[in-house]
Amino acid sequence: MKELHIGDKIAKVPVIQGGMGVGVSLSSLAGAVAANGGIGIISTAQIGYDEPDFKTNTKEANKRAIEKHVKKALEQANGGLVGVNVMTALKDYAEHVRTAAKAGADVIICGAGLPTDLPELVEGTDSKFAPIVSSEKAVSILFKMWEKKYNKTADFVVIEGPKAGGHLGFSADQVAKFLSDEENFDDEIVKIIKRVRAQEKKYDKHIPVIVAGGIFDSKDVKHALELGADGVQVASRFVATRECDADIRYKQAYIDATKENIQIIKSPVGMPGRALRNKFIEKVEQSACKVEKCYGCLAKCKPAEIPYCITDALIKAVKGDIDNGLVFCGSNTGRITQISTVKQVMEELMAF
Ligand SMILES: Cc1cc2nc3c(=O)[nH]c(=O)nc-3n(C[C@H](O)[C@H](O)[C@H](O)COP(=O)(O)O)c2cc1C
Numbered sequence: 001m002k003e004l005h006i007g008d009k010i011a012k013v014p015v016i017q018g019g020m021g022v023g024v025s026l027s028s029l030a031g032a033v034a035a036n037g038g039i040g041i042i043s044t045a046q047i048g049y050d051e052p053d054f055k056t057n058t059k060e061a062n063k064r065a066i067e068k069h070v071k072k073a074l075e076q077a078n079g080g081l082v083g084v085n086v087m088t089a090l091k092d093y094a095e096h097v098r099t100a101a102k103a104g105a106d107v108i109i110c111g112a113g114l115p116t117d118l119p120e121l122v123e124g125t126d127s128k129f130a131p132i133v134s135s136e137k138a139v140s141i142l143f144k145m146w147e148k149k150y151n152k153t154a155d156f157v158v159i160e161g162p163k164a165g166g167h168l169g170f171s172a173d174q175v176a177k178f179l180s181d182e183e184n185f186d187d188e189i190v191k192i193i194k195r196v197r198a199q200e201k202k203y204d205k206h207i208p209v210i211v212a213g214g215i216f217d218s219k220d221v222k223h224a225l226e227l228g229a230d231g232v233q234v235a236s237r238f239v240a241t242r243e244c245d246a247d248i249r250y251k252q253a254y255i256d257a258t259k260e261n262i263q264i265i266k267s268p269v270g271m272p273g274r275a276l277r278n279k280f281i282e283k284v285e286q287s288a289c290k291v292e293k294c295y296g297c298l299a300k301c302k303p304a305e306i307p308y309c310i311t312d313a314l315i316k317a318v319k320g321d322i323d324n325g326l327v328f329c330g331s332n333t334g335r336i337t338q339i340s341t342v343k344q345v346m347e348e349l350m351a352f
Pocket of ligand 1: 017018019020021022024043045085086087110111112132160163164165166167212213214215233234235236237327328329330331332
């Protein structure tokens with residue numbers, strides 16, 4: 001089996017479990033993926049939601065929870081690799097990156113915007129870092145910025161395509177074009193890989209490229225590797241596992257989902273996102289939900305102008321209140337039919 005080498009860090013299986021915000025991927029899921037040879041990723045987005053002082057001391061609760069979950073996942077990992085996903089759009093993004101690196105995260109992956117200062121934030125630590133990009137243009141801009149500012153480049157790159165769950169780096173129109181096969185995202189993947197390979201020559205180092213979005217089985221993994229990728233990032237498939245940190249009702253919503261009730265929504269983050277169509281989505285389409293408390297999660301959120309508070313909606317969902325919460329999911333979630341284990345999912349992904 002092909003290992004994934006990120007500098008001196010080696011994952012036995014070239015599968016990264018994608019970070020899933022607000023409590024869906026914490027230490028239980030990430031530790032299990034790492035123990036099974038992949039790279040387990042904890043999302044730092046409102047990670048402290050179940051800390052006792054979350055509502056009154058949000059920032060500190062999140063920092064404490066980052067340390068706690070990274071350490072706990074590393075303990076479960078049996079020598080495997082554990083990392084974090086930090087959304088660049090978070091107000092406390094820089095602090096989350098620094099806290100995770102200090103706690104011993106092997107890798108740090110940043111999406112939802114371009115992490116222009118990421119090399120500086122991990123300076124002097126052992127953490128390897130990667131941006132999440134959805135176009136060749138984005139990776140080129142970032143590489144040029146990092147070169148000029150730091151004379152540094154990425155340790156690896158994650159390409160997230162239009163079939164992914166959560167926030168998407170595309171307009172709703174672009175997503176529709178890709179899904180109707182009017183445009184083929186494989187062409188963009190190949191262009192991004194070519195750009196990364198040129199960067200490898202410049203810096204004389206291997207920069208693994210990881211493909212994400214809609215990877216469901218070993219056929220998809222094989223296809224990504226044939227396009228020239230070094231590994232895959234998979235998220236939705238890990239939700240309906242025993243080890244996933246979300247409430248059982250969240251996992252059941254995935255099992256009950258069909259292709260028809262997965263839709264693109266407009267998120268308060270300012271980007272389109274993919275989620276399950278449920279009572280909550282129907283309600284906010286009719287009228288906005290008043291924001292009762294602002295947790296200060298996003299750098300650019302305007303509480304008076306948004307249709308609902310995304311933190312509140314995601315917390316309700318992860319705790320199992322599916323009718324009143326926002327359930328992010330990837331485009332292939334309708335194909336999930338049962339609860340399995342991380343080991344089973346890993347084996348299915350690599351069965352070729
Ligand atoms: C429930 C859920 C939450 C997610 N939260 C985040 C997040 O907080 N930050 C992020 O960069 N990506 C997030 N993602 C995207 C995943 O990390 C991953 O790249 C993507 O979903 C891969 O596609 P797949 O779900 O079809 O495997 C989320 C995805 C899901 C399904």
